[in-house]
Amino acid sequence: MKRSLILLGLLAAASTVTITQVLAQGGSQAEAQRAAAAARTAQLAIEAKAPKLAFSEEVLPLRMANHTLGETEGVARNKAGHLFVYTRTGWSGSSRGGNAAKLFEFDQNNKFVKEWLPDSYGSSFAHAVRVDPEQNVWVVDEGSNTVVKVDPTGLVKMVLGRKPGVLLRGHGIALTDASLRSLVVRAYNLRMNARIEQQAIALGGKVTYLDDPQDAPAPAGAYNRGWEYWKQIVPTN
Secondary structure, three states: HHHHHHHHHHHHHHHHHHHHHHHHHOOHHHHHHHHHHHHHHHHHHHHHOOOOOOOOOOOOOOOOOOOOOOEEEEEEOOOOOOEEEEEEOOOOOOOOOOOEOOEEEEEOOOOOOEEEEEOOOOEEEEEEEEEEEOOOOOEEOOOOOEEEEOOOOOOOOEOOOOOEEEOOOEEEEEOOOOOOHHHHHHHHHHHHHHHHHHHHHHHOOOOOOOOOOOOOOOOOOHHHHHHHHHHOOOOOO
């Protein structure tokens, strides 16, 4: 029934486009109707020759406490039969760019197991999830433009994309950069910024973040401060 409705919708859309094109070219209403009928016949002939896609539909009653399952963008199963669902679900209710990405695991009986990557910096707008033969979970996020590889224990093993880091509650942070020097500076600045933000929030009131003009690259001397500090505290042979 659903396939028939979809097919009828496509045929109706094709007929509308054909009629509009003929009328735009100066044809009569009768000519437009004949052209539309010919287009419908051609479409039905293509449908008759196309291989039929066999599929089955099953509605899974997936539920978890204190969460409402949102738009599902990615599903995958591991070798144990557990189902991973990457859904555009978030506490903020944001449809894009905020917190609209959560990865849930359900067992073979569709019972909730746990949430993966809670509060992950790389989880912004869910796109896809895959489980590889080694049972690593690969999460593709459209909002942050990242691909995150997570091992079976939940530890982040790799981050690919334009975002330089993934921040995980209770698991620390994973950072990447083009060189060791840049990586150290990024880690140092992130730590300092997080400390300042935490102190500002503790003071109460509204925290005002920098806009783009204010957030310009720091001078070379300020950029090197983190690197120099790291060299002082790290023992060398």
